[in-house]
Amino acid sequence: MRRSEQREAPSFWTHLTVATATVSLAAVTALGLGITQAEAGSSVAKTKASAKAATLVPTVNHQFPFVCGSSWTTSTRANHSPSSYAVDFNAPNDAGQPVVASARGTVTKADNSSTTGYGRHVVINHGNGETTLYAHLEKVFVTVGVTVDQGTLLGNLGTTGNSSGAHLHYEQKIGSSVVPAWFNGTRLTYGSATSKNCADVPVGADLLEGGSAEIAVFRRNDEASYVVRRNDGASVSLAVGRGYHQPVVGDWDGDGQLDTGTYDPRTHLWTLAGEAGFRTIKSGARGDRPVAGDWDADGVWETGVRRGSNFRLKGDTGKITVVPLGDVDDLPVTGDWNGDGVTDLGVYDPATSVFTLRTVVNGKAQIRTVAHGAAGDLPAVGDWNGDGVTDLGTWTPSLASFSQRLLTATSMSKGVLGRTTVVKWGKKR
Ligand SMILES: [Ca+2]
Ligand SMILES: [Ca+2]
Ligand SMILES: [Ca+2]
Ligand SMILES: [Ca+2]
Numbered sequence: 001m002r003r004s005e006q007r008e009a010p011s012f013w014t015h016l017t018v019a020t021a022t023v024s025l026a027a028v029t030a031l032g033l034g035i036t037q038a039e040a041g042s043s044v045a046k047t048k049a050s051a052k053a054a055t056l057v058p059t060v061n062h063q064f065p066f067v068c069g070s071s072w073t074t075s076t077r078a079n080h081s082p083s084s085y086a087v088d089f090n091a092p093n094d095a096g097q098p099v100v101a102s103a104r105g106t107v108t109k110a111d112n113s114s115t116t117g118y119g120r121h122v123v124i125n126h127g128n129g130e131t132t133l134y135a136h137l138e139k140v141f142v143t144v145g146v147t148v149d150q151g152t153l154l155g156n157l158g159t160t161g162n163s164s165g166a167h168l169h170y171e172q173k174i175g176s177s178v179v180p181a182w183f184n185g186t187r188l189t190y191g192s193a194t195s196k197n198c199a200d201v202p203v204g205a206d207l208l209e210g211g212s213a214e215i216a217v218f219r220r221n222d223e224a225s226y227v228v229r230r231n232d233g234a235s236v237s238l239a240v241g242r243g244y245h246q247p248v249v250g251d252w253d254g255d256g257q258l259d260t261g262t263y264d265p266r267t268h269l270w271t272l273a274g275e276a277g278f279r280t281i282k283s284g285a286r287g288d289r290p291v292a293g294d295w296d297a298d299g300v301w302e303t304g305v306r307r308g309s310n311f312r313l314k315g316d317t318g319k320i321t322v323v324p325l326g327d328v329d330d331l332p333v334t335g336d337w338n339g340d341g342v343t344d345l346g347v348y349d350p351a352t353s354v355f356t357l358r359t360v361v362n363g364k365a366q367i368r369t370v371a372h373g374a375a376g377d378l379p380a381v382g383d384w385n386g387d388g389v390t391d392l393g394t395w396t397p398s399l400a401s402f403s404q405r406l407l408t409a410t411s412m413s414k415g416v417l418g419r420t421t422v423v424k425w426g427k428k429r
Contacts, residue, residue, distance in 0.1 A: 053085065053177035060126045061429070062102035062183050063150060065089070065134060065170055067243040068198035069222050070097070074190050083178035087170045087188065095166035097157045098244040098266070099134050100197060101148045102183070106329055112140035112286070118169070119161020122154045135169035136160050141265040143287030145308070145328035147350055149378065150429065151199040151220045153244040153265050200227075200426035202395030202402065204382025205249040205258040208236060213382025215393070215402045217426035218247035226260050229425045240273050250292035250301030252279065263290035270303060283314060293334040293343025295321070301343070306332040311345050326356050335381045335390025339409045348379035348394070355379070355392055370417065372405050384421075397429040
């Protein structure tokens with residue numbers, strides 16, 4: 001159903017001034033609106049701002065805010081509020097479809113209750129004063145402060161707030177200005193197009209034979225898969241889940257080989273792939289990000305989540321152990337940093353490119369920080385050399401390049417770190 005909203009911004013002035021960008025002050029006055037001089041001045045200022053907005057170009061490379069390969073119709077109109085540069089997305093049966101991040105960033109607004117204006121909506125800060133806004137969502141699945149990657153599920157498309165039918169109202173902003181939308185390096189031409197939001201997400205895990213971790217990417221196609229690099233360089237594809245799910249790996253069946261899995265932020269269902277087939281469990285809450293590890297060192301991995309700045313680890317009996325570590329915008333990693341068989345916790349701060357690794361020895365927590373990677377890198381850890389100690393790694397999206405760094409068994413206590421190896425894998429963004 002092709003619909004568009006009536007008017008979202010509560011401010012009449014925003015609506016009028018943007019819609020009449022080419023109308024002279026005299027003409028506005030002639031409408032008999034009885035505006036004051038101060039209001040007229042404000043109107044002129046906003047008209048100038050709009051003219052300037054037309055020339056602004058985001059530095060961030062956005063993709064359509066929908067799963068890879070889905071088809072959408074884009075439109076706007078002269079009186080589209082708060083700017084004619086806002087984009088309405090529609091598709092057949094679009095109500096309830098997943099809405100995903102058009103680029104990576106930090107969630108600065110996650111309104112899951114509003115019934116006016118933008119309704120339930122999400123704002124993402126991409127840095128450099130650039131933001132995107134996703135409005136009229138049916139439900140919001142993220143929480144404020146978290147770092148989201150390109151393609152991360154934000155909510156379901158809906159018609160909440162000041163909207164007359166299901167659609168996504170989307171804005172790219174620079175500072176306070178809504179600017180013309182750019183996708184995949186090209187300024188949007190309104191009409192029909194297919195989403196190229198097909199980002200690879202880096203993963204490290206021993207998914208294949210051999211006893212050491214492979215590098216892999218979770219490929220966010222509609223039907224998602226892990227694309228694993230075999231040690232001879234060949235590619236092995238393991239299909240599981242959907243493109244808007246979150247990847248999570250672990251040894252679900254305890255056979256010593258890691259297995260693939262996904263977490264659906266909409267339903268909190270985990271799909272765990274093992275030798276015997278797929279198994280699903282339900283665990284988690286809104287905004288949770290999945291993690292896994294062998295918390296009790298019995299060989300079978302358990303699940304957990306990162307919620308805010310805490311890890312919540314689920315034991316075999318269902319008991320939850322809460323471990324605070326790092327900040328809300330850090331990305332969670334798990335691994336056995338000291339090789340004692342117990343999976344440890346860690347976080348990677350994408351702003352500073354620093355891993356914070358936590359181990360527990362004789363009941364006492366120890367923290368170690370390791371700088372690795374560059375701004376914009378994503379973490380991917382694994383036991384690259386198969387010695388039982390999980391090593392560090394990051395992936396640079398613009399190069400599709402893994403940087404692997406060995407962590408030796410004594411690293412946690414003596415500060416010894418091994419060499420760095422660079423391997424290209426996955427698709428560049
Ligand atoms: Ca297994
Ligand atoms: Ca276990
Ligand atoms: Ca350990
Ligand atoms: Ca290792």
